[in-house]
Amino acid sequence: MLLSSARFAAIRYLASHAAPFLLSQANDRRIALLTQVLERMARTEHHKAQLRYLRKLIGDRHPAVGLARRVLSLHPNARRAVVNSLGVNATWLGDAERNAFAAAHGVNPPFLIVISPTTRCNLRCLGCYAGEYPREADPLSFEVLDRIVSEGKEMGVYLYTISGGEPFLRPDLLDLYDKHRDCVFLVYTNGTCIDDKTVVRLQGCGNVAPGISLEGWEEQTDFRRGKGVYRKVMETMDALREAGILFGFSATATRLNAQVYYDEAFYEHMIEKGCLFGWFFIFVPVGKESSTDLMITPSQRDKLRQVVYRVRQTKPIFVADFWDDGCLTGGCMSGGSLYLHVNYRGDLEPCVFMHFADDNILDIYERGGHLWDVLDTPLFRRIREVNRRDPNPLRPCPIIDHNEWLEEALRGTNAQPTHPGAEDIVGRLAPQVRSWAAEYAKLADYAWYHSGQYEWAQRKGDPLWNHKGSQQASSGGR
Ligand code: SF4
Known part of the structure; x- marks a missing residue:
């Protein structure tokens, strides 16, 4: 399902402003909170399921969460790229854009x-x-x-x-x-x-x-x-x-x-x-x-x-x-x-x-x-x-x-x-x-x-x- 342009804009705004703030302190509570916010914005069941899965890993204290914490201790430019460019652009919005391209071409x-x-x-x-x-x-x-x-x-x-x-x-x-x-x-x-x-x-x-x-x-x-x-x-x-x-x-x-x-x-x-x-x-x-x-x-x-x-x-x-x-x-x-x-x-x-x-x-x-x-x-x-x-x-x-x-x-x-x-x-x-x-x-x-x-x-x-x-x-x- 394609995202409306308002939703595109909202996710981009969240990624560029709210996400770096929520993640400025690398703790599990903030990561979990971000997954909840993003889950509300996600349109596909696949993406919602990914976020729920990440929250479950946090609850289970899975080693993968240690990896997320390590990502959050990177330089702010790298952190921003992981959230905005990799997470939002390549994976989420990119998914919708690829669908739109496939429908058109x-x-x-x-x-x-x-x-x-x-x-x-x-x-x-x-x-x-x-x-x-x-x-x-x-x-x-x-x-x-x-x-x-x-x-x-x-x-x-x-x-x-x-x-x-x-x-x-x-x-x-x-x-x-x-x-x-x-x-x-x-x-x-x-x-x-x-x-x-x-x-x-x-x-x-x-x-x-x-x-x-x-x-x-x-x-x-x-x-x-x-x-x-x-x-x-x-x-x-x-x-x-x-x-x-x-x-x-x-x-x-x-x-x-x-x-x-x-x-x-x-x-x-x-x-x-x-x-x-x-x-x-x-x-x-x-x-x-x-x-x-x-x-x-x-x-x-x-x-x-x-x-x-x-x-x-x-x-x-x-x-x-x-x-x-x-x-x-x-x-x-x-x-x-x-x-x-x-x-x-x-x-x-x-x-x-x-x-x-x-x-x-x-x-x-x-x-x-x-x-x-x-x-x-x-x-x-x-x-x-x-x-x-x-x-x-x-x-x-x-x-x-x-x-x-x-x-x-x-x-x-x-x-x-x-x-x-x-x-x-x-x-x-x-x-x-x-x-x-x-x-x-x-x-x-x-x-x-x-x-x-x-x-x-x-x-x-x-x-x-x-x-x-x-x-x-x-x-x-x-
Ligand atoms: S052909 Fe497919 S499975 Fe084989 S190396 Fe390339 S991408 Fe991997």
Whole structure:
């Protein structure tokens, strides 16, 4: 249901004035009071249920409330961005705006847009897919990036992930973040290029959340990223924490380092350093000479899923696994179901790990089109037809869990690989990936259907988990 413009204005006013006041003292009573006020304003049952759930967590003294308290101790600019840009714009009002856009244009906008504005990087990490693209001057100018974000906002998208290469090698991106303070930018970075001046700019914006890459402890990080990188990252985390900036870690799990992430001490350390969130990625063999040797084993993946779940339940940090938390997103997010990727050249990829495209944003602009035109290309439509077929959201991925669906989706399109060797994932590597997936399927099906761990996510009709966004996406995303 769409919000009236008066209600839009009231929520924006509340967010920009009343919420910072209510939250100026980080105590549970004030957070609970704010949830009550917001619940009265919320129009959808889904959003009301989220607020009631948050109030219940406060009553239960759940560790997640400790996370909310940590958010409220950030610099006021960061706090404002979390409430206004992430909570109100990206989630609530954005939801209504996306519905309005879908009604007017006949395509559902995504929730999030990932942009890789550069492939340049000061490091040379082993197996990094960004290394597959030429390290040339950046084809996407500030003006193009600005237009992408502006058009995203027209669709109701206020959440952007900036990936790379190393985004902090482009100082003009700080101007982009500053210009769009009504949005939140999660910036994946190796953490070695954030100097004191950059920290001051980030503190001034408040709406930028660096996600700093680690491979575990010093030994694993320096092995893959280079000597001295871990120490530099720790210094960067200290500076960001001191400045009250929202940030977290980003970790790639491989067969060699997965066991590091089973250790609770790792999360304690990240919390101590100031991380408020942590994203896990599984190594996916999408590079030119890639092999499946570095992929975590099915049992390592199963274990990581359980650890991430437990940490989220017990510690004041939000950790998520890009593959194994499909129950939080309704399944795979690719193809515009919930997100899309604009690579450094402007190629429009359904996912950062799906290196195929059948259109390019620069070409679209040249033709007089708009960013949302990509949602209707054959590639994006075909991906949305296959990406949510599996009712088990613990194995959602058309690349690694249902590799044959990716092959099937590509077959009906003119999509081209976006770098040499990208096609290997559905060719040379397909037999290994598929037998790996068959092994993992046994573990994931047990976890989803028989373990009882996900009973909360399977409750039919519960407005907290059965958000219409995932239903739309599962029906093809139109
Ligand atoms: S294609 Fe795979 S990696 Fe990409 S969003 Fe879907 S589940 Fe995630």
